[in-house]
Amino acid sequence: MSWSWSMIAAASPGPGDPGDVTLDHAQRSATNAANYVQVHWANWVEAALRIILILAIAIVLRAMVRRMITQLIARMNRTAESRASAALGGLLVNAERRRQRSEAIGSVLRSVASFLILGTAALTVLSVLQINLAPLLASAGVAGVAVGFGARNLVTDFLSGVFMILEDQYGVGDTIDAGVASGTVIEVGLRVTKLRGDNGEIWYVRNGEVKRIGNLSQGWATAMVDIQVGYGEDLDRARDVITSAAEQMAKEEPWDEALWEPVQVLGLETVSADSVVIRAQAKTMPGRATGVARELRWRIKRAFDEEGITIAGGSATASDATSTDPAQAPVVETGPASAAAVSVPAAPAPVPAPETTGGTSVPHPSTPPHVSQAPHPSQAPEASGASGKDGGDGEGPEGDEKRPGRHSLFRRR
Numbered sequence: 001m002s003w004s005w006s007m008i009a010a011a012s013p014g015p016g017d018p019g020d021v022t023l024d025h026a027q028r029s030a031t032n033a034a035n036y037v038q039v040h041w042a043n044w045v046e047a048a049l050r051i052i053l054i055l056a057i058a059i060v061l062r063a064m065v066r067r068m069i070t071q072l073i074a075r076m077n078r079t080a081e082s083r084a085s086a087a088l089g090g091l092l093v094n095a096e097r098r099r100q101r102s103e104a105i106g107s108v109l110r111s112v113a114s115f116l117i118l119g120t121a122a123l124t125v126l127s128v129l130q131i132n133l134a135p136l137l138a139s140a141g142v143a144g145v146a147v148g149f150g151a152r153n154l155v156t157d158f159l160s161g162v163f164m165i166l167e168d169q170y171g172v173g174d175t176i177d178a179g180v181a182s183g184t185v186i187e188v189g190l191r192v193t194k195l196r197g198d199n200g201e202i203w204y205v206r207n208g209e210v211k212r213i214g215n216l217s218q219g220w221a222t223a224m225v226d227i228q229v230g231y232g233e234d235l236d237r238a239r240d241v242i243t244s245a246a247e248q249m250a251k252e253e254p255w256d257e258a259l260w261e262p263v264q265v266l267g268l269e270t271v272s273a274d275s276v277v278i279r280a281q282a283k284t285m286p287g288r289a290t291g292v293a294r295e296l297r298w299r300i301k302r303a304f305d306e307e308g309i310t311i312a313g314g315s316a317t318a319s320d321a322t323s324t325d326p327a328q329a330p331v332v333e334t335g336p337a338s339a340a341a342v343s344v345p346a347a348p349a350p351v352p353a354p355e356t357t358g359g360t361s362v363p364h365p366s367t368p369p370h371v372s373q374a375p376h377p378s379q380a381p382e383a384s385g386a387s388g389k390d391g392g393d394g395e396g397p398e399g400d401e402k403r404p405g406r407h408s409l410f411r412r413r
Contacts, residue, residue, distance in 0.1 A: 047128050047129065051125050054121050054125055058117050058120070061117055062114055065110075066110045066113065066114070069106055069109045070110075073105055074102070098171070101168065101171050101172075104165045104189070104190065105165055105166060107190075108162050108166075108190065153208060154191070157191040157192070157207045157208040158207075159208075160210065161188075161189060161190040161191055161192075161193075161207040162190060164188075164193075164210075164213075169215065170185055170193075170215050170218075171188060172185050172186065172187065173217065174215055174217040175216040175217050176213055176216065177213070177216065178193070178195070178214075179211055179212055180205060182197070183196045183197040183198065183201075186202070192205065192206055192207065193210075216286070217286040218286060220286060221283075221284050221286050221287065221288065221289035222289060223281070223282040223283075223289040223290075223293040223296065224279065224280075225280045225296050225297055226269055226278070226279050227277065227278045227280070227297075227311065228275050228277045228311060228312050229276060229310065229311055230275055230276075231272075231273070231274050231276060235268070235276070237309070238304075239265045241303045241304060241307050241309060242263075242265050242300055243263070243265060245296070245303040246263030246282070246296060246299075247263075249263075249295060249299055255292065257285065258285050258292050259282055259284060260283045260284060260285065261283040263282045264280065264282070265278065266279045266281055267279065280300075
């Protein structure tokens with residue numbers, strides 16, 4: 001700043017002898033600047049060297065810490081893989097899950113280490129430059145509080161993601177129930193977890209929204225199979241058939257790896273009036289319980305069919321008597337002969353003689369009301385005579401003799 005004022009003073013004329021005054025002022029300014037540099041140049045060089053040394057140490061330390069973190073995580077992964085192989089008999093570990101989990105954990109640790117190292121270096125550089133840090137720290141504190149209130153959800157998501165990854169609550173390929181959504185994990189992030197649902201949809205779940213997690217892919221899974229058989233079936237025989245089918249299944253690929261223990265027949269689950277339910281259980285590889293249960297049902301059904309054991313609870317099959325095919329339906333004839341043929345085989349009740357009331361015939365109670373009372377053709381003359389009697393023109397003995405002929409139809413039937 002003094003050099004600039006000296007140049008301005010030299011360029012502007014002054015009163016009296018401007019040339020002498022300006023030259024003298026410039027000489028004094030140059031002398032003062034030279035003296036200042038001569039006095040403080042050692043401090044400047046020392047400060048510059050200290051700053052360079054601080055930055056170099058910070059950069060080297062950051063690189064060393066990041067490398068150590070990477071090697072430590074890789075060593076932990078190798079140890080965990082060897083333990084899992086020894087415990088599960090050579091079970092292949094999901095490489096993608098371990099790779100992504102390692103990258104996430106390493107990224108978090110490296111970011112934290114870089115922040116601490118570079119932040120400390122920056123504060124040290126400011127102190128070397130003799131800058132008062134109190135106002136800066138106070139301002140940073142106020143800004144941190146404001147950011148904390150404004151972005152508390154973001155901070156919550158980040159911290160939740162960090163702990164989920166560090167605790168290995170789930171990983172890529174796991175089937176989880178996160179409460180707000182469920183499905184297979186396809187990506188784990190520090191803020192968001194991506195799930196693929198049963199129908200193919202992708203769910204983006206914020207880590208801070210997850211209050212509980214049910215991991216269906218860790219440890220082992222259980223396949224439950226219920227078989228409903230008839231009430232009169234031999235239960236010991238049914239149990240032997242189920243056990244035999246399960247043992248045969250455990251010897252074949254790929255079910256020999258999916259089944260970790262022999263299938264157990266637990267016993268009767270429910271008992272009803274016409275059937276009983278037998279429950280079988282199998283310990284399987286994580287994520288394979290559904291497939292094992294389906295295959296076990298298939299084999300049990302086939303074994304029951306071979307042994308003649310009836311499975312109850314299904315839809316009834318149509319028999320020949322209840323067939324709905326019109327070509328196979330029995331032909332039913334109408335008329336007196338067919339009525340006798342299709343009637344219930346029981347002793348026929350005697351038909352009482354027809355009664356008359358005041359010259360009017362009373363039909364038999366078994367005669368349907370819709371059946372026509374037309375006389376047989378052979379009885380037509382008698383019927384006509386009777387009709388004359390009913391009309392009042394055929395009174396006399398002849399009418400009385402012809403009256404029984406009117407009810408000949410009832411006697412024939």
